[in-house]
Amino acid sequence: MKPNSQINEGSEMKLEDLTLNVKQIQDDVLEEILTHNAKTEYLQRFLTETFDKELFKKNVPVVTYEDMKPDIERVVNGESSDVISARPITGFLLSSGTSGGAQKMMPWNNKYLDNLTFIYDLRMDVISKHVKGVEEGKGMMFLFTKQESITPSGLPARVATSSYFKSDYFKSRPSNWYYTYTSPDEVILCANNTESLYCHLLCGLVQRDEVVRMGSIFASVMVRAIKVLENSWEELCSNIRSGHLSKWVTDLGCQSSVALVLGGPRPELADTIETICNQESWKGIVNKLWPNTKYIETVVTGSMGQYVSTLNYYCNDLPLVSTTYGSSETTFGINLDPLCKPEDVSYTFMPNMSYFEFIPMDGDKNDVVDLDDVKLGCTYEPVVTNFAGLYRMRVGDIVLVTGFYNNAPQFKFVRRENVVLSIDADKTNEEDLFKAVRQASRVLESSGLTLSDFSSYADTSAFPGHYVVYLEIKSKDGEKRKKNQLELNEEALSKCCLVMEDSLDNVYKRCRFKDGSIGPLEVRVVRQGTFDSLEDFFIRQGASTGQYKTPRCIKSGKALQVMEACVVGRFFST
Known part of the structure; x- marks a missing residue:
């Protein structure tokens, strides 16, 4: 069978049908996955051969990649696919490895490409209607x-x-x-x-x-x-x-x-x-x-x-058009309003991609809910059961329900759950860090400077530990662009430290100003081209140019060495 024969059949499904019949399609997807994989070693640990959604949700644990890694590695090392999947595994997808640590290896088969191509065709139709x-x-x-x-x-x-x-x-x-x-x-x-x-x-x-x-x-x-x-x-x-x-x-x-x-x-x-x-x-x-x-x-x-x-x-x-939300685990959905502002982008989840569940971030995290049960205005972490041998795996993203297209929820990507800065009791997540850097960026803009890129790490080499934020900046002036020169504005950069600290949460402020367990936030300005060198470093380590994402919190000692070699100025909050 040619690949496109399945794609054409899938593409004929109307967007309206997909988004109206969310619950039924999700139940059908789960039944197909569990029925097909009932005799796999992984599912046999938790279920009988009979399909039962409630037993699945009760007995099969919600897991992380690290939990499933031993079983995945058995297949990587040559054992039969049916350790985790009845459908033959045809390869492994590597995650980018830059947003949350080391690269992960996800099992995959042609069903992943069926879904991906279906989404490509769907987004093509959406864009052609808007542009x-x-x-x-x-x-x-x-x-x-x-x-x-x-x-x-x-x-x-x-x-x-x-x-x-x-x-x-x-x-x-x-x-x-x-x-x-x-x-x-x-x-x-x-x-x-x-x-x-x-x-x-x-x-x-x-x-x-x-x-x-x-x-x-x-x-x-x-x-x-x-x-x-x-x-x-x-x-x-x-x-x-x-x-x-x-x-x-x-x-x-x-x-x-x-x-x-x-x-x-x-x-x-x-x-x-x-x-x-x-x-x-x-x-x-x-x-x-x-x-x-x-x-x-x-x-x-x-x-x-x-x-x-x-x-x-x-x-x-x-117009900056974000079309698709996907990961190495699955493709989630598409943006049905492609010309909206970047800050307003939400993705409509397609119920035929995988079986989706959601861990609520604002309530009982044991109360995992289905796609059709999420609530407007609530934040969740998606959990994926896919067609290639992943069962109830946490994705590590945090998403916010912003609306519905028919019965299909629309989600705004908020942050990665596991990217945080922490010295003491403080837990600064990616969203908080972005908020702080946006404040600093406004200070730079008012001083004739523009922010090219940033990253950070928690420096605990001395007491008290403190946050370090690396900034690559450049002048807006065209002549200075040609000469590749940059005059560091000490007043503006010191103010950047202040506004970033001021935007962080109350736990940070208590540790910083009352308990003294966190030292002054530090900005380290790096020379132009530093983040290109950082990308080159990660690509040499196995990351992909096409999927590279600047790590917002650097955990690799060797990557920190790349940054430190390029520091041209240091500024502290007062």
């Missing part, structure tokens, strides 16, 4: 694959995007606007992400008038692409002028496919691009280089919210 003329051009999408590893079982371990791009689903994708890119497939499949990114930019510049949408999986990747453009536009123009790709790009697939896109020397096009890039200010550079672009498609929720102001600067407030 006029998007079908008339190409997408300049920064898409990447990462070299896979082979587990002792002989099965591949890949990041989710690589699993899709290396599959028959991608090779036999429909020839419609949503799957038409400026870059050849060889560029997407190139294992060297540095060469791939450069070629993405080159192909997009050559076809600049055909680009109607631009994007990446995460906003951080889009920002990285603009930085590479800022540093490499002269070389890119030289390639376009001569009609030849730079010799340092050694990937044979990139060489041959990009040569066809270049199509020989284009001196006039190179002159045009050179004139645009040579301007003192790069505000709105994306609109100037790609004048027909209608929106930027990239995730700007959660930790990616940090990059909204940077993208708005370079993209002249083009």
Whole structure:
């Protein structure tokens, strides 16, 4: 059976049917999973062979990845899939490993790709209804694959995007606007992400008038692409002028496919691009280089919210469209209001993706509820039972119910549960940290500075321990951008420390000002390009360019060394 035969069948399901019949579809999904996997070793520990939803919820424990890791590793190491799944496991998905610690290995099979492709088709329909003329051009999408590893079982371990791009689903994708890119497939499949990114930019510049949408999986990747453009536009123009790709790009697939896109020397096009890039200010550079672009498609929720102001600067407030909410465990749902503001993005969960349960954050955490029982205004942690052998696994995200589309709940991503700073009794989560940094960002903006990126850690090397926040900042002034110079404004940066402390919760303030168990918050300014170096470090450790997320709380000693080597100024709260 061709992959698309299942996809087409799934795509025929009306959005209205999916969102009206949430409870029935969820019950059917759970019955299918449990009936099919009844004889697996994992489920046999808790259930008889008869499907019973109530017994499932009573007897099968809610678990973390660490709880299931021993069983997953048995399959990784060559034991039969039926330890956890009756359907053969065909590989393992690697999590990004940057938001919450070490990479996880999630079992997967083609059902994951069925669901992913179904969501892609659904979001294509949603976008086409909201954005006029998007079908008339190409997408300049920064898409990447990462070299896979082979587990002792002989099965591949890949990041989710690589699993899709290396599959028959991608090779036999429909020839419609949503799957038409400026870059050849060889560029997407190139294992060297540095060469791939450069070629993405080159192909997009050559076809600049055909680009109607631009994007990446995460906003951080889009920002990285603009930085590479800022540093490499002269070389890119030289390639376009001569009609030849730079010799340092050694990937044979990139060489041959990009040569066809270049199509020989284009001196006039190179002159045009050179004139645009040579301007003192790069505000709105994306609109100037790609004048027909209608929106930027990239995730700007959660930790990616940090990059909204940077993208708005370079993209002249083009709509930033967060389309999909997904993870290595499952795809959750899509944004049915794609042109809304980034801070208003909510995702409508699709009940056919997996079986979803929710741990309430505001009440009894033992009272796990179904998708159709969540309440408006309440926060939850999703729990997933999927088609590849994960049962009642906690995802580690915190989401807020913001509304309903028919009977399908809509969720706003709030934060990762396990990313916190803590010295004493204080527990500063990712949401609190973002709130503090937003306050500091406003101080910087009023001083002619802009925040490029940030991270943090709890320094307990001396007593009392204290919070350290790393900031990479730059001047808004175009001339200073060219010279790569930055004058540190001591008054503004000291004020950043103050406003960040003032925005933290009462437990922190008690420990800081009354008990004296937490020392003054410290800002360490790092030189420009530091967070690129941090990304390079994590990629060398196995992270994927396409799925990279800046860790907001650094836990790796070696990653801290990368940051410390780049510190150019230290400022404390007074």
